[in-house]
Amino acid sequence: MAGAIIENMSTKKLVIVGVILLLFQAFAFMVGGLIAPSPTTAVHYLATKCVDKPNKPQQTKWFMPWGRKECDKIRSFDEAMAKRIEANNIVFAVHIPLPNKEMSPWFQFMLVILQFDIAFKMYNQIEDGSLVYIDVGLAYRDDMDSEWTEMAHSFEQRKLSCNFTATKTHENEGRYYECDLLPFMEVGSVAHKYYLLNIRLPVNERKKINVGIGEIRDIRLVGIHQNGGFTKVWFAMKTFLTPSILIIMIWYWRRITLMSRPPVLLEKVILALGISMTFINIPVEWFSVGFNWTWMLLFGDIRQGIFYSMLLSFWIIFCGEHLMETQFFETLVLGREELKMCNLCVPAIKIFPEFCCHPTKESQDQTERNRFSIYWKQVGPVVFGSFCLFIFDMCERGVQLKNPFYSIWASDIGTELAMAFIIVAGICACLYFLFLCFMVFQVFRNISGKRMSLPAMSKARQLHYEGLIFRFKFLMLVTLACAALTVIFFIISQVNEGHWHWGEHTVQVNSAFFTGIYGMWNLYVFAIMFLYAPSHKHYGDEQSSGQCITGDGGANSGEDLHLTTTITHLDGPTVVYKMTGKEAQE
Numbered sequence: 001m002a003g004a005i006i007e008n009m010s011t012k013k014l015v016i017v018g019v020i021l022l023l024f025q026a027f028a029f030m031v032g033g034l035i036a037p038s039p040t041t042a043v044h045y046l047a048t049k050c051v052d053k054p055n056k057p058q059q060t061k062w063f064m065p066w067g068r069k070e071c072d073k074i075r076s077f078d079e080a081m082a083k084r085i086e087a088n089n090i091v092f093a094v095h096i097p098l099p100n101k102e103m104s105p106w107f108q109f110m111l112v113i114l115q116f117d118i119a120f121k122m123y124n125q126i127e128d129g130s131l132v133y134i135d136v137g138l139a140y141r142d143d144m145d146s147e148w149t150e151m152a153h154s155f156e157q158r159k160l161s162c163n164f165t166a167t168k169t170h171e172n173e174g175r176y177y178e179c180d181l182l183p184f185m186e187v188g189s190v191a192h193k194y195y196l197l198n199i200r201l202p203v204n205e206r207k208k209i210n211v212g213i214g215e216i217r218d219i220r221l222v223g224i225h226q227n228g229g230f231t232k233v234w235f236a237m238k239t240f241l242t243p244s245i246l247i248i249m250i251w252y253w254r255r256i257t258l259m260s261r262p263p264v265l266l267e268k269v270i271l272a273l274g275i276s277m278t279f280i281n282i283p284v285e286w287f288s289v290g291f292n293w294t295w296m297l298l299f300g301d302i303r304q305g306i307f308y309s310m311l312l313s314f315w316i317i318f319c320g321e322h323l324m325e326t327q328f329f330e331t332l333v334l335g336r337e338e339l340k341m342c343n344l345c346v347p348a349i350k351i352f353p354e355f356c357c358h359p360t361k362e363s364q365d366q367t368e369r370n371r372f373s374i375y376w377k378q379v380g381p382v383v384f385g386s387f388c389l390f391i392f393d394m395c396e397r398g399v400q401l402k403n404p405f406y407s408i409w410a411s412d413i414g415t416e417l418a419m420a421f422i423i424v425a426g427i428c429a430c431l432y433f434l435f436l437c438f439m440v441f442q443v444f445r446n447i448s449g450k451r452m453s454l455p456a457m458s459k460a461r462q463l464h465y466e467g468l469i470f471r472f473k474f475l476m477l478v479t480l481a482c483a484a485l486t487v488i489f490f491i492i493s494q495v496n497e498g499h500w501h502w503g504e505h506t507v508q509v510n511s512a513f514f515t516g517i518y519g520m521w522n523l524y525v526f527a528i529m530f531l532y533a534p535s536h537k538h539y540g541d542e543q544s545s546g547q548c549i550t551g552d553g554g555a556n557s558g559e560d561l562h563l564t565t566t567i568t569h570l571d572g573p574t575v576v577y578k579m580t581g582k583e584a585q586e
Contacts, residue, residue, distance in 0.1 A: 006475070006531035007468050014471070017530070021523050028237075028519025033512035036233035040224050047092035047199065047219040049074050051085055062139050062148040063198050065093040077217065087210075092199040092219045105289045106228030107190040109297055112197075114184035117218040118177045120164055126177065127212035131157045135200040136405055138185070140192040148196055154405040158182045159412065160213060177214065181222070183407035186400055190225060191292035197221070230511055231285075237515060238283035241522045245281055249274035252529040259534055265372060266321045269314050270528055276310035277525045279303055298397045302390065308490070309386035311521070312432060315483055316378045319439035319476075378435075385428060392421055422494050429487045436483055440476050447473070475531070482524050489517045 006014075048065030051072045063071040071093060074080050080090060096110070097103055103110070118126065134156045139148035162177035185197075199219060203210045253271055256263050263271075280303045288296045372379075396408045408414040447469055492513075 003535055004532050005535050006471055008535035011467070017527075021527055025516070025519060025523055028523075029512045029516035031233060031237065031512075031519075032510065032515030036511040036515060037227045037229040039226060039230050039511055039514060041227050043097065043223045043225075045094045045096065045098070045221040045223060047094050047197075047221065049076075049080075050091040050093045050198075051080075052089045052091050054089065062137075062196055063091045063093040064196065065095050066099060067095075067144065077215070087201065087203045090200070092197075092201075094197040094199070094219075094221055096195040096197065096223055102193045103190050103195065103225075104193075104228050105189070105191055106231045107225040108231055108285070108288065109226060110185075110187045110190050110195070111224040112185040113222040113224070114158065114182040115220045115222070116160070116162075116179050116182075116216050117220065118160075118162060118179060118214040119173075119217050120166075120168065120175050120177060121173055121215050122168070122170055124215050125168070125212075126160060126162050126164075126214040130160050130212045132160055132213050133157050133202060133209050135202055136185075137198045138404065139196045139198075140194065141196075142193045144194070151195075152404050154403050156405050156410070158184075158410055162214070176217075183409045184221065185404050186297075186397075186407070187404050188294040188297040188397070188400070189288055189292055233511075233515070235283055235285055237518065238281055238285070241519075242278065242281040242283060245274060245278050245522060245525060248526055248529050249278060252533045255534045255536075264321075266318065267532065269317050270532055273310055273314045273525055274529055276307045277522060280307045281522070294401055298393060298401070301393045301397065305386050305389050305393075307521075308389075308486075309382055311486065312382045313375075313379045315436055315479060316382070316439070317372075317375055318479065319436065319443055320375060320378070322443045322472075381428075382432070385425070388421075389425070392418075425494055426491045429490050433483055433487045437480065440480055443476065444473065478524070478527075482520060485517060485520060489513070 009017075048071070050063040050065065051074055052063070053072065065071065065073075071091070074083070074085065074090070077087075077090075080087075096112075116132070136156060137153040138151045140151050141148050160179060162179040164175075164177050166172045166175055201210050201216065205211055249271065252274065256267050256271075285296065285300075287293065396406070399406045408418050
């Protein structure tokens with residue numbers, strides 16, 4: 001084999017490949033910006049106050065806010081007091097979606113946020129740290145005539161966080177508190193057309209249940225779900241990209257296995273990156289359209305976490321395997337009289353046994369650096385962080401598989417932990433990127449040090465290696481750009497998801513950002529596997545036999561040839577890789 005495609009392909013062909021990948025990247029952004037709608041939609045609901053009459057029981061325990069079987073309604077609590085209706089007999093009913101609309105499996109998930117309209121009263125003010133106890137039930141049906149089927153029922157509590165901006169006087173009675181939005185419910189699939197929420201606020205003064213929470217006038221809900229149009233575009237991208245990455249991955253590993261040497265660590269990690277990309281690409285979400293798989297949100301988070309950990313680990317190993325030793329580079333590439341290789345004679349290992357058979361400190365270092373265990377200090381924190389992400393996800397979405405009304409944001413400790421997790425995750429992502437920049441800087445500095453020795457070579461050979469170094473540096477800069485966008489996407493995703501729970505529900509990431517970053521990951525993995533695959537070019541025996549690595553005086557006969565056709569036990573994926581001294585010497 002004559003080395004990797006990145007070093008053997010002509011500059012013209014490389015430019016064409018780069019332009020094609022750039023066009024696909026632009027197309028990925030355009031798909032989200034011009035074709036796909038916004039990722040999510042927020043719909044506002046106002047709960048209807050239904051009366052549960054003890055002396056006149058309903059035929060069903062579910063209260064409908066409208067329709068043929070609508071409940072007995074009241075307009076306000078003043079009307080309830082006038083009719084002597086107790087608070088325990090009032091049910092807040094919310095039908096999802098709004099009249100004359102239907103929910104769809106294409107919506108993928110349903111997140112509901114709760115907000116209370118609480119009026120200020122001098123004799124009934126909100127106490128500090130007050131909790132609202134909620135008796136809530138969720139039901140579903142698939143047509144307007146069938147009966148409601150219970151999906152979940154729970155007794156929850158939420159802490160009120162309200163602020164009254166005006167002066168607390170009799171003149172300001174009736175004005176509303178400004179209360180924070182409260183997390184209420186999250187369902188991992190939308191398999192049914194209609195959903196019904198029945199909410200009760202039971203009062204028990206002896207047990208201090210719902211006492212000191214002010215005068216609640218209304219309950220408002222905000223339902224957030226994924227747009228069906230965005231889901232279809234997203235599924236189409238996954239369906240198209242899955243075979244593309246799978247085919248290039250099989251093609252890449254087949255070329256690796258055809259080589260006479262065993263794969264080095266970098267080549268194995270590239271394969272692992274392709275596998276993780278394929279895993280996240282497989283469009284299993286298509287099944288969620290026909291099946292009620294509530295665990296799809298959790299499964300999607302697990303897949304994305306695996307890909308994150310693999311991608312971040314790959315970048316560390318990719319840079320680490322290109323950190324170099326000066327002496328080995330000068331020996332292999334420049335020919336400082338220590339090593340001579342000529343296929344017409346005998347192997348170099350027999351010519352200079354004192355060099356080849358007795359490993360030096362540098363050669364031992366190369367063997368060590370081709371082992372995954374060397375990177376445990378760098379990769380370990382990445383794996384640990386991914387594991388923490390998994391535990392955090394299981395603490396909320398894992399529990400929500402049984403109780404969709406559970407939220408880690410419902411308690412003070414949970415809110416503080418979740419906020420701390422988001423902040424720490426963002427800081428760690430930034431620190432990782434800075435560390436990656438430092439590693440790339442180290443690689444560039446070491447390569448620059450080796451370039452100082454290039455003028456000692458002939459002009460043709462010097463230009464050849466200058467071109468290889470430029471290609472490698474350009475690839476490293478592209479890697480840094482991908483890493484920067486990935487870190488930004490991760491931080492925005494975490495903040496945006498948390499914002500649904502503790503901030504304004506209208507904040508959302510543009511569709512172009514989602515499709516563009518997802519397309520960037522696939523194109524980057526595709527490019528890495530393509531460029532680092534062994535080249536198909538072979539050189540004849542006559543040409544190969546004339547290639548020698550000698551001192552400056554004897555280098556003219558083979559200076560313009562690629563060095564990857566030389567010694568088997570010094571072989572590597574690319575010339576730059578060998579220049580940096582990371583060999584598979586086992």
